[in-house]
Amino acid sequence: MNLKDPICAIATPPGKGAVGVVRLSGEGALEIAAKVWRGKDEAPWGRALHHGRGGGPKTGEAIDQALLLVFRAPRSYTGEDLVEFQTHGSPAVLRRVMEVLVAEGARPAGRGEFTFRAYLNGKLDLAQAEAVLALIEAEGELARRQALRALEGALSRKIARLEERLLDLLAHVQALLDYPEEGVEPLEAERTLREVLAEVEALLAQARASRLAQRGARLALIGPRTLGKVPF
Numbered sequence: 026m027n028l029k030d031p032i033c034a035i036a037t038p039p040g041k042g043a044v045g046v047v048r049l050s051g052e053g054a055l056e057i058a059a060k061v062w063r064g065k066d067e068a069p070w071g072r073a074l075h076h077g078r079g080g081g082p083k084t085g086e087a088i089d090q091a092l093l094l095v096f097r098a099p100r101s102y103t104g105e106d107l108v109e110f111q112t113h114g115s116p117a118v119l120r121r122v123m124e125v126l127v128a129e130g131a132r133p134a135g136r137g138e139f140t141f142r143a144y145l146n147g148k149l150d151l152a153q154a155e156a157v158l159a160l161i162e163a164e165g166e167l168a169r170r171q172a173l174r175a176l177e178g179a180l181s182r183k184i185a186r187l188e189e190r191l192l193d194l195l196a197h198v199q200a201l202l203d204y205p206e207e208g209v210e211p212l213e214a215e216r217t218l219r220e221v222l223a224e225v226e227a228l229l230a231q232a233r234a235s236r237l238a239q240r241g242a243r244l245a246l247i248g249p250r251t252l253g254k255v256p257f
Contacts, residue, residue, distance in 0.1 A: 030052070031052060031053045045114035046109055046112075062080075079122055102143055103148065105146065153178065159175065187221055190217065201214070
């Protein structure tokens with residue numbers, strides 16, 4: 026798999042709706058979009074938002090009236106040239122848009138590949154990439170808030186501070202081994218290490234609580250039904 030290939034995917038949930046979105050990203054994305062787009066301008070890539078219709082490049086068939094959004098690298102979600110087709114949310118329309126994009130050289134994206142490319146291109150770190158899925162799957166207000174904080178970098182900043190403290194401690198310990206008279210006191214090093222471990226344990230506990238907020242808890246109510254319990 027070439028991670029620079031143009032990829033495409035339907036970005037909206039299955040089913041019918043007023044609006045459907047198909048994303049196209051990677052090397053050659055703009056060239057492929059230009060082949061299937063029919064707007065007022067022949068090559069409208071100087072602006073970010075365009076109105077026209079998508080069509081089959083070989084047959085000239087009209088697929089739908091739509092909006093075209095252009096995001097040039099590196100100022101896009103993936104860090105690559107990225108195009109969004111905003112069509113009507115018909116499964117038939119979205120399926121046909123995918124077919125013509127694949128016919129012109131794009132390939133269907135793998136699960137999470139857009140976010141994976143964002144991670145590879147430095148648009149997101151690993152914690153933020155995981156937060157994208159958590160935010161998508163959030164069903165409650167607490168889960169939404171926690172996922173959004175992680176996506177905005179709150180967890181990443183905490184981890185970065187812990188890493189900085191550990192690297193600083195490592196440097197002092199090395200100095201202690203090489204120059205005992207100038208290095209950090211062993212008790213001070215141990216205290217710092219215990220503080221870092223306590224913060225890591227707190228983060229792990231918070232992660233368990235976040236999973237509970239995200240996925241909910243399964244409970245069993247056991248006892249005679251006469252006590253007021255009702256079956257689910």
